[in-house]
Amino acid sequence: MFKAIVYVTLKESVLDPQGNAVKSSLHSLGFDEVSDTRIGKYMEMELNAPSLEAAQERLKEMCEKLLANTVIEDYRFEVTEG
Known part of the structure; x- marks a missing residue:
């Protein structure tokens, strides 16, 4: 059994309107030290795989076929093993 954490974020070249809205809201609340905000996705999974390498390969396939555009x-x- 393996445990995986997957992070998906917009590429740097892609505008992030949601991140900009959060940054603007933080500024309006007095958190002026925030210079940029990017929003992403966080996922936790448990996988049954024969090896770490197999788990990593399957995760790569999942990310490229469904979890990330x-x-x-x-x-x-x-x-990690868990």
């Missing part, structure tokens, strides 16, 4: 999003993941 690779045209506008980047992804990364961490896998």
Whole structure:
């Protein structure tokens, strides 16, 4: 059994209107030190795989087929035995 954490974020070249709205709201609340905000997705999964390498390969496939829109999003993941 493996545990995975997947992070999906917009590519740097893609505008993030939701992040801009959060930054603006933070500024209106007095948090002027915030210079940029980007919004993303966070997922936790448990996988049954024969090896760490197999789990990583399957996660890569999941990210590229469903979890991330690779045209506008980047992804990364961490896998640990659990």
